[in-house]
Amino acid sequence: MTAVTLTKPDDWHLHLRDGDAMKSIVGMSAAQMGRAIIMPNLSPPVKNSVQAKAYREEIMRALPKATSFNPLMVLYLTDRTTKAEIVEASNTQEVYAAKLYPAGATTNSENGVTNLNSIYPALESMEKEGMPLLVHGEATDSNIDIFDREAVFIDTTLSKVIKDFPELKIVLEHITTKDAVDFIVESEKNIAATITPHHLLANRNHMLVGGVKPHYYCLPILKRQYPHQDSLITAATSGNPKFFLGTDSAPHDQHQKESACGCAGIFSAHAAIELYAEAFDRNNSIEKLEGFSSIFGPDFYDLPHNTEKITLEKTTWKVQDSYEFANTTVVPFFAGLNLSWRLLT
Ligand code: DOR
Numbered sequence: 001m002t003a004v005t006l007t008k009p010d011d012w013h014l015h016l017r018d019g020d021a022m023k024s025i026v027g028m029s030a031a032q033m034g035r036a037i038i039m040p041n042l043s044p045p046v047k048n049s050v051q052a053k054a055y056r057e058e059i060m061r062a063l064p065k066a067t068s069f070n071p072l073m074v075l076y077l078t079d080r081t082t083k084a085e086i087v088e089a090s091n092t093q094e095v096y097a098a099k100l101y102p103a104g105a106t107t108n109s110e111n112g113v114t115n116l117n118s119i120y121p122a123l124e125s126m127e128k129e130g131m132p133l134l135v136h137g138e139a140t141d142s143n144i145d146i147f148d149r150e151a152v153f154i155d156t157t158l159s160k161v162i163k164d165f166p167e168l169k170i171v172l173e174h175i176t177t178k179d180a181v182d183f184i185v186e187s188e189k190n191i192a193a194t195i196t197p198h199h200l201l202a203n204r205n206h207m208l209v210g211g212v213k214p215h216y217y218c219l220p221i222l223k224r225q226y227p228h229q230d231s232l233i234t235a236a237t238s239g240n241p242k243f244f245l246g247t248d249s250a251p252h253d254q255h256q257k258e259s260a261c262g263c264a265g266i267f268s269a270h271a272a273i274e275l276y277a278e279a280f281d282r283n284n285s286i287e288k289l290e291g292f293s294s295i296f297g298p299d300f301y302d303l304p305h306n307t308e309k310i311t312l313e314k315t316t317w318k319v320q321d322s323y324e325f326a327n328t329t330v331v332p333f334f335a336g337l338n339l340s341w342r343l344l345t
């Protein structure tokens with residue numbers, strides 16, 4: 001096969017940042033994706049509909065003129081999110097979901113949820129309104145090993161939320177373990193998961209063998225190839241509609257990553273669909289890409305499929321070493337490495 005044409009994909013988990021940082025990268029997602037679920041972990045976070053609409057306006061102003069890219073906004077849940085805020089968000093056309101960051105789990109999660117019970121009123125409203133809950137699924141107790149945090153979260157927290165809110169739509173985001181894959185496969189159809197390109201294409205050896213590679217550091221952290229990465233590849237390419245595309249592209253300034261205490265986040269928006277094509281093709285499953293990238297996500301969110309098409313051509317090209325990012329640079333995933341599919345523009 002030398003080319004594939006797909007329904008235009010959507011990114012169901014994207015960090016665009018704000019200000020000049022956002023301006024320098026938003027065009028890359030707009031060039032590839034029809035829509036994207038925009039993460040609210042700005043500083044300060046996007047906590048209500050007014051802030052979500054203002055952030056969306058800022059994104060719209062920064063977009064290239066000829067684009068149909070549609071940013072879908074998300075509220076950041078805190079211990080103080082009220083039922084009224086959820087009802088207002090569900091009546092706000094621009095807002096599509098709310099996000100649970102356990103406080104301290106990741107970048108800009110300090111204002112996240114410290115006590116699950118505090119968001120029960122919000123979750124009750126979300127279940128009633130049909131608003132999806134997006135979950136950063138990692139336990140935060142300091143004694144839990146970083147490689148076990150996803151599995152522990154599923155056992156202790158996610159299972160409880162599902163039991164208490166059986167009709168709530170939930171996306172367990174950026175899953176990284178066989179434990180998560182098995183849990184999603186066995187759950188009801190209102191529970192789904194996104195998978196990133198980096199968790200499909202890399203494992204902890206990429207980050208740690210031969211020296212610490214800060215550009216492979218993200219949260220949840222990369223796991224073992226077997227059984228975790230292998231299990232994610234199997235899930236993504238299985239055609240099971242519970243698994244769909246969410247890049248978690250999370251740009252950070254190069255110097256903040258190449259530091260004694262480097263930030264978590266892998267930037268993949270420059271080549272998102274090409275990275276997924278690489279992962280699917282390495283598994284001889286390129287024909288499964290369209291469902292994962294363009295069909296199962298909108299079906300879960302009850303949204304129409306995009307009508308535009310994109311074409312990927314089989315040709316080898318090299319990812320550049322860095323991109324401009326505000327007044328500095330960001331190092332992209334696969335920097336200096338070859339990819340074997342290229343999006344035709
Ligand atoms: O690696 C990550 N980076 N994981 C997250 O959950 C947040 C993200 C960010 O915002 O940088």
Ligand code: ZN
Pocket residue numbers: 013015039248250
């Ligand atoms: Zn994220």
